Amino acid sequence: MAVVYMLLVLFSAVFIGGFLLLVMAAINFDLSNSEIPPGVTQPVKLRIVHIILIITAVVGRILENIGICSQVGFVRYMQGRTLGVDPKLFIKDLWFDKVPVRIYQPKIPSAGQRRGVMFFHGGGWVFGSFETHEKLCRCIARESESVVVAVGYRLAPEHKYPAAYEDCLNATIHFMKNAEHYGVDPANVIVCGDSAGGNLAAAVSQTLAGRSDLPRLRAQILIYPGLQALDFNLPSYQQNQGVPLLHREHAAFYVLQYLNGDAANVEEVLKGCHIPIDIKLKYSKWVSPDNIPERFKVRGYKPHVLLDCTAEVFEKVKRFCEPNLCPLLAEDACIQQLPESFILTCEYDVLRDDGLLYKKRLEDNGVQVTWCHLEDGFHGIINSFNNGWLSFPAGKRGLDSVVNFLKSL
Incomplete structure (x- = not known):
């Protein structure tokens, strides 16, 4: 009986220690990769929400690696909640x-x-x-x-x-x-x-x-x-690229998941070399920083140089048009x-x-x-x-x- 008790104590200690390490890693990741501008009220709350999301994603990845379930499936499960009857x-x-x-x-x-x-x-x-x-x-x-x-x-x-x-x-x-x-x-x-x-x-x-x-x-x-999904370098993408709860790279990742079921070309999309220059120019009358009021550029904006793309990359993302x-x-x-x-x-x-x-x-x-x-x-x-x-x-x-x-x- 004493041996079983000792094993339970050991297991609990390992679990708690592992969880604390996970929390510390999530906090470090948030502080290293996220930026919360001074204008956001209650920034500590936002960091806590973001850290919870990071921990959920990491646990999901661990479970996927050991073959229990997919990361996406775990995150979806953790997001669900049942509220019961509403009297109104x-x-x-x-x-x-x-x-x-x-x-x-x-x-x-x-x-x-x-x-x-x-x-x-x-x-x-x-x-x-x-x-x-x-x-x-x-x-x-x-x-x-x-x-x-x-x-x-x-x-x-x-x-x-x-x-x-x-x-x-x-x-x-x-x-x-x-x-x-x-x-x-x-x-x-x-x-x-x-x-x-x-x-x-x-x-x-x-x-x-x-x-x-x-x-x-x-x-x-x-x-x-x-x-x-033509331009991920508009002022808001530059200014808020590391602001939770949606980082710039995640915005590109999600739309590629929706389009192709994978995010293999996320780097090209972020750089802007996924759409031919002539098509970008065609839509520049609608998708352009010139159409953004100047007051939304005061927090910083650097014009992005137009880059061309390969036919292979465009073939994968042409439905963005x-x-x-x-x-x-x-x-x-x-x-x-x-x-x-x-x-x-x-x-x-x-x-x-x-x-x-x-x-x-x-x-x-x-x-x-x-x-x-x-x-x-x-x-x-x-x-x-x-x-x-x-x-x-x-x-x-x-x-x-x-x-x-x-x-x-």
């Missing part, structure tokens, strides 16, 4: 045209038909689920008294582009055709998404803009969306048909300039835009609106702006 909402899991969805319907009686919100979660097309955005969807449904439909689209790298886009599009079309069944006005349907979900919302909105067989979308809500993947590249004729829009950007986010460039394109083409810019915000902050002691006030401000926009429709 009916919540039900359904299928829309073979796509899993979770619908949130307010219990409070409505005088007429409600607005409907199709919600596409973020997570770099690789992560994210109903559970990761459960609090957010519940809050939007309750506070705006809208019917919210969260879409469980297929994830990369198992399912490459255009799988996620097609799932979001098909689920939205199904809902629009059957909106009245859920007490929703078919003429008051909004697409909404954060990060990669913002990309999907923009792509779906563009596709539906020219459809004559469906009601027109009422609006699109794009929360720090990623909208292009498709608007369904990079909505910022859509033609003006499509942009002009888009519905009223809401765009949220964060100052300390590599994707800030994607949102600013799209805002300019929409406004230049006569589309009404409501813009919310979180001066102290960082990528992913909306999900922190109600995260206990790791909540950030800017996340709540951003979510309130989304809810207020919905209530104005």
Whole structure:
């Protein structure tokens, strides 16, 4: 019995020691590879959140190396959480045209038909689920008294582009055709998404803009969306390249995972030698630092020299020029048909300039835009609106702006 006890003590000591080493390594990695600008409020909280994510990724890698599960699978599992019953909402899991969805319907009686919100979660097309955005969807449904439909689209790298886009599009079309069944006005349907979900919302909105067989979308809500993959050297990518929770290299990594199921060409993408110069020049009227207001360059910006690419590399990433993947590249004729829009950007986010460039394109083409810019915000902050002691006030401000926009429709 004494031997067993000693073995348990030894095992516990080894486990605790290993965990402490892991935590110390994660802290060192964060401090060495991340930068939190002075303008971010509560920087210690942000570092803690980032360190937790690093530890989760490292444990996932260890488990993958010893053959227990994949790193991606472990991270997805750790992100999931079940909240249980909500006294103010009916919540039900359904299928829309073979796509899993979770619908949130307010219990409070409505005088007429409600607005409907199709919600596409973020997570770099690789992560994210109903559970990761459960609090957010519940809050939007309750506070705006809208019917919210969260879409469980297929994830990369198992399912490459255009799988996620097609799932979001098909689920939205199904809902629009059957909106009245859920007490929703078919003429008051909004697409909404954060990060990669913002990309999907923009792509779906563009596709539906020219459809004559469906009601027109009422609006699109794009929360720090990623909208292009031609230039990862815009001012925001340079200024915020090491700011959690989305580093510049990770932004390139995720879009390559979505496109090809691997990130073999991430270095070429970061250097800008993945797209031929003539194509870059063709789209420079839309994707250019010249279209970014000067006040967003004061924290530093060094113009990037145009680099050409090999035919082999371009062959692997040429679909970056498709608007369904990079909505910022859509033609003006499509942009002009888009519905009223809401765009949220964060100052300390590599994707800030994607949102600013799209805002300019929409406004230049006569589309009404409501813009919310979180001066102290960082990528992913909306999900922190109600995260206990790791909540950030800017996340709540951003979510309130989304809810207020919905209530104005």
